[in-house]
Amino acid sequence: MKRILLFFILAAAVMYGILHGNLWRNNLYWISFYGQTSSVGASPSYETSGVTQLPPTAVERRSALDTCLLKPAFDSLLGVDKIYPFLCANDFIRVAEFQGSDKFELPYGIKRAEQFFRLALSRLESCGLSNEDDNIACRRCVVVGNGGVLRNKTLGEKIDSYDVIIRMNNGPVIGYEEDVGRRTTFRLFYPESMFSDPIHYDPNTTVVLIVFKPRDLKWLWKILSGQKISDKGFWKKPAKNMIYKSSQIRILDPSITRKTAYELLRFPTRFPKKEKPKHPTTGLIAITLAFHICHEVHLAGFKYDFTDRNSSLHYYGNETMSQMMQDLAQMLFAGKCLKATWSQMAGSRDKDHMHLNPLPNALFWAVCLQSWWQAD
Structure with missing residues (x-):
C-alpha cells in the first residue's frame, strides 16, 4: 500500500512539473511576442481575436516579425498589433477575411477587387521580406522622405547605417548619395510614381506597390506580362516598363493603409457626398x-520650410515651396503646427542637424497634417 501511495505522489509531482514547465515556456513566448504588458491589459493574440484564424503560412510570416525580445518604444504609444505587410498569392483571401479587408473596397480593402489582386499576385515570385534584413533580430529603421530639408546636409552616411531604409516614390539616390545615402531596403510606389529609367535599378531593393484602385493591379499584371500599358484611368502617365525583377516586387496589404487612415490620422470612414x-x-x-x-523607427526628410516660398520642395529637382502653396491659409496653419512639432522633437537641438529624428515625432506630424487636410 505504501509503495502504491508513493507511486501516486511521485507521479503527481512529475505531472505538476511538466504542466508548470509548459506554462512557463508559453508565457515566455507570449512576452517575447508582445513585449511587456501594460496596465490597460495585454493585446489578444491574432489567433483568438477574430471570428476566423490566420492560415498557418500567415502565422509563420507574422512570427518572423517578432524576433526582437525588447519592446518597441512606440508599442504602448500606438497599440500596434503586428501585421505582415505584404500579400501572398496562396492565402491573401483568408488573411483579408481575418484582417477585415474583405469588408472594404479599394484603397483600404480587397472587396470586389479579389480577381485583380489574384492576377497581379500570380505574376510575383515572392512575398517575403527582403533578404537584406532577414537575420536582424531588432531592426533599426529610417523612413526617408523627399523633403528639401535634406539638401546639402550630408546625412547619407548616417542614413546608410540603419538596418532598414524605406524610401518613397521616385525620390532618386543616384547623384544624391552624400545627402540621402546609397542603400534602399524598401521603396513604396504607385504606378504614376514608379521609376522607368534603368539607371535607377538597385538589385538589393524591394519595391512595394500601394494599391489605390483596381487599375493599379491591372497595370502591374500587364507590365509583368509584357502587354501594352494605357494611360487611361491614371492621374498622370504611369511607368510603361518595369525595371525591377518580379522577385523584387511586393503588394502592400491594404490593412496597412487602412490603419494609417483610420487609426493614425483618424479619417472618417465615410465622407460627405460633396467632399472629396x-x-x-x-x-x-x-x-x-x-x-x-521595425523595433526602432527614425524619420529623415519630413520637414518643410513653410516660411520661405523659394525654399526647395524636394532634395532633388528645382521645385520650390511656392508650387506647393495653393491654399496659403491651410499651409500657414500647417507650418505653425509643424514648427511647434519640430521644437518638441527628441533629435538634435542644432537646427542645422534636426533632420533625423526618432519615431514619436511622427505622431505630432500626423496630427498636424490631419488638422490641415480636414480644414477644407
Missing part, C-alpha cells in the same frame, strides 16, 4: 509600414 475623400500620403503609409516591421 482624403487619403494618407505615401510618407505616412511608409511610417505605418515601419511600425509593423
